[in-house]
């Protein structure tokens with residue numbers, strides 16, 4: 001897969017009104033752009049907003065279809081769904097999902113719920129969840145299985161702390177994270193792995209290009225050995241903005257970016273998309 005992928009991770013930010021403006025502004029900017037040259041764009045808002053944003057996007061897509069077909073009423077439902085999916089420029093994803101299908105798990109959402117409300121992707125194992133929600137590699141592996149069963153594309157986050165980098169144990173740590181967070185025997189059609197050094201997230205500090213390249217190469221070697229992964233992409237995340245995005249995107253073996261803070265501003269995010 002040659003297309004780069006740019007993912008917005010809003011974390012626990014934005015209101016419904018702000019989300020609507022963001023979608024309007026970005027959609028406006030994307031009109032007339034050559035879809036072939038655009039990267040794949042994914043928005044991971046708070047899960048409670050996914051259904052709402054999906055509805056906004058469907059409205060836009062419906063308008064496009066009305067321009068192309070004189071009688072939309074005549075199009076069969078399945079065909080209409082396909083048309084809508086083919087027009088989708090901003091895809092949606094969750095920031096997490098539970099590893100069980102259902103049950104007494106207050107406050108949680110399942111992979112199926114995410115899928116049903118318009119999610120195509122799901123971020124799993126983000127360092128903030130590993131830290132604040134005590135998620136282990138083993139739980140993350142179960143979440144990946146749950147996501148894959150629902151045909152969601154898992155975006156697995158890995159990355160070392162400042163201390164691990166300084167102690168020189170960062171490579172072993174990342175390899176371990178990957179080994180333990182990926183289910184052994186499950187066939188994964190498409191996997192995204194985001195290298196997100198914890199010390200870079202929200203700090204304004206990014207690794208050097210050589211440092212990113214070193215880890216991208218490491219992750220690639222690790223994933224290539226796995227017969228159960230058909231296709232994978234390696235992303236970088238951590239203090240990405242429109243000033244550094246172009247250079248990072250050109251790094252060997254880096255296929256895209258996971259953008260936190262800078263994705264909240266649609267103008268800044270659009271610049272990153274165009275970089």
Ligand code: PGA
Pocket residue numbers: 009196200201202203237238239240258259260261262
């Ligand atoms: P940041 O966050 O871009 O704000 O550093 C990235 C992330 O946590 O995914």
